């Protein structure tokens with residue numbers, strides 16, 4: 001089920017999403033797409049942290065949510081996260097949403113929507129056994145989470161453009177030498 005009401009977020013939700021954004025910043029240090037995730041119990045213990053490490057691990061299992069779930073289940077020595085909330089800066093992909101639902105996560109709270117990989121709007125199409133435990137909340141600190149991603153991709157684009165310009169300059173130089 002998706003809850004779209006912005007006013008349902010508490011000050012604690014904001015605090016945890018801010019921490020998830022700080023985790024996302026760690027991906028940036030490795031020049032990876034900045035996504036961070038945090039798993040918090042109803043009592044407020046943080047039992048899982050993750051940030052995107054696809055390139056570092058050379059595996060799609062490097063998604064922030066998978067990392068956080070892995071750490072959380074190790075911590076409690078159990079797979080069931082039914083009294084826990086996952087905070088993630090970007091809308092989960094199919095794999096991560098599947099892992100969340102199978103882990104019986106109580107709430108998923110995400111920041112920025114993902115037009116490419118986001119799947120949360122399709123949750124109602126899944127078999128009931130998958131979605132009976134989980135409520136998805138969208139758009140917490142959406143702008144802040146989205147700005148990190150936009151900034152990252154615009155930096156990549158300008159790097160590529162600079163590389164292209166340098167390549168052109170080298171070609172022109174060689175051509176001038178030949179003529």
Ligand SMILES: [Zn+2]
Nearest residue numbers: 063092093096
């Ligand atoms: Zn994912």
